[in-house]
Amino acid sequence: MSLQFEILHQSPSTQARVGRITTPHGVFDTPAFMPVGTRAAIKGLLPSLVAETGSQTILANTYHLMLRPGADLVERRGGLHTFMNWPGPILTDSGGYQVYSMADLNKMTDEGVRFRSVIDGAMIDLTPERSIEVQHQLGADIIMAFDDCPPSVDPVNFNETRKRLSAQRQSSFAKNYDHDKRLEVANERTIRWLERCDETHRTSGRADRQALFGIVQGGADLARRSWSAERVCSVELPGYAIGGVAVGEGFRDILRVVDHTAPLLPREKPRYLMGVGYERDLVAASRAGCDMFDCVLPTRNGRNANAFTPTGPIRLKNARFAEDDGPIDESCDCPACRGFSRAYLRHLFLAEEMLGPILCSLHNVRHFQRLMLDIRDTIREDNWSAFIRRWPVASEGCLGPDDPGARDADVGHARPA
Numbered sequence: 001m002s003l004q005f006e007i008l009h010q011s012p013s014t015q016a017r018v019g020r021i022t023t024p025h026g027v028f029d030t031p032a033f034m035p036v037g038t039r040a041a042i043k044g045l046l047p048s049l050v051a052e053t054g055s056q057t058i059l060a061n062t063y064h065l066m067l068r069p070g071a072d073l074v075e076r077r078g079g080l081h082t083f084m085n086w087p088g089p090i091l092t093d094s095g096g097y098q099v100y101s102m103a104d105l106n107k108m109t110d111e112g113v114r115f116r117s118v119i120d121g122a123m124i125d126l127t128p129e130r131s132i133e134v135q136h137q138l139g140a141d142i143i144m145a146f147d148d149c150p151p152s153v154d155p156v157n158f159n160e161t162r163k164r165l166s167a168q169r170q171s172s173f174a175k176n177y178d179h180d181k182r183l184e185v186a187n188e189r190t191i192r193w194l195e196r197c198d199e200t201h202r203t204s205g206r207a208d209r210q211a212l213f214g215i216v217q218g219g220a221d222l223a224r225r226s227w228s229a230e231r232v233c234s235v236e237l238p239g240y241a242i243g244g245v246a247v248g249e250g251f252r253d254i255l256r257v258v259d260h261t262a263p264l265l266p267r268e269k270p271r272y273l274m275g276v277g278y279e280r281d282l283v284a285a286s287r288a289g290c291d292m293f294d295c296v297l298p299t300r301n302g303r304n305a306n307a308f309t310p311t312g313p314i315r316l317k318n319a320r321f322a323e324d325d326g327p328i329d330e331s332c333d334c335p336a337c338r339g340f341s342r343a344y345l346r347h348l349f350l351a352e353e354m355l356g357p358i359l360c361s362l363h364n365v366r367h368f369q370r371l372m373l374d375i376r377d378t379i380r381e382d383n384w385s386a387f388i389r390r391w392p393v394a395s396e397g398c399l400g401p402d403d404p405g406a407r408d409a410d411v412g413h414a415r416p417a
Helices: 047-052 062-067 071-076 096-102 128-138 160-169 179-202 222-232 251-264 279-288 297-303 335-339 342-350 355-381 384-390 392-398
Strands: 004-010 017-023 026-030 032-037 058-061 090-093 106-108 113-116 123-126 142-144 211-216 239-242 271-273 292-295
Touching: 017 355, 026 032, 032 297, 032 355, 058 062, 062 071, 062 090, 062 096, 062 123, 062 128, 071 128, 096 113, 123 128, 128 142, 128 179, 179 211, 179 222, 211 222, 222 251, 239 251, 251 271, 251 279, 279 292, 279 355, 279 392, 297 355, 335 355, 342 355, 355 384, 384 392
Parallel strands: 032 058, 032 292, 058 090, 090 142, 142 211, 211 239, 239 271, 271 292
Antiparallel strands: 004 017, 017 026, 106 113, 113 123
16 A cells, blocks of 8 residues: 555644654654755755654655656656655655746646746646656655646735736736636646546556545635535545645635635545645644645745744844854754854855855754644643743644634745745
């Protein structure tokens, strides 16, 4: 069997649960945070260092690896596990999100997506069948169905910076754009594409080695989320994901969508919330019953001197740290916090020494793994008030979507790039 999921403990006061997922390349505990190795590397970090942070499973990106170095080459090298020297479980996304958000030119039809490669300008067709074939060649333990990921909210409501960037990359701002119609088309296309992915996967002979997950779409519209969940879950799969979240909406809408959608997914299967996020997002989604998460934030922010702490992020380049001999976080046991001061780390960034981004990224990944470890312990103990005292930065995640404290905040969530 490609994947086994066992629920070890169910919270009596929330939908949260502690579980364990077994794959052909090992076991990981849930709720789990997966660092993102977009191009078969967690930027700046050796695989052994990633493992030492407590990371048990990682994510790689189908779109980027298909373009460079190519799935054929990775397959000839023995698949991703051998190629990148990561012996543990790996998940690959389908490449669909990147096609829509990054491609210089794309044309979407019911058959698939045609886009221009950002590497050499060649025109490439990516269909549900091709996405699955590429993921077969990459050899990840968990692979994702090719889906249609629309903006979660009407792009006219994005802030001006996001609107400008999105307008450059997406066709969503074409004349006569109808957001409701776009969500409807995406839902219907997603289920048709899932059926094609499932057929390709089942007939490939790889279903006993690689677990295919389906993805629920529907934007911030709860009725459409229900429609999508019912149809996606009608296809029998080892696990299911909530997609199209944190792509333009605020924190309250994220909570509302996740709280509504997670219970619609089969209890006995792992639930994967794609592309989030900040500490409060992970806490809120874990309490709603989600089991798996990924985000580029730890390493992306680390490369830019932004370090996470239980009380909130700090920017190490700030002048106030010039003579600060303390660690990033007194409570952290990572190599950056055990041996280096904020003053030294600030110097590394200002001197453009590569050790700065490496140490800050390593700290950030460990920060998120410490958070997940504490979330799992808190679910077992059912003591969320003590958790908030240890992690005040995540306190908003312990509020319901309709709580006045669950206010909208800056939209800073990040899908894999």
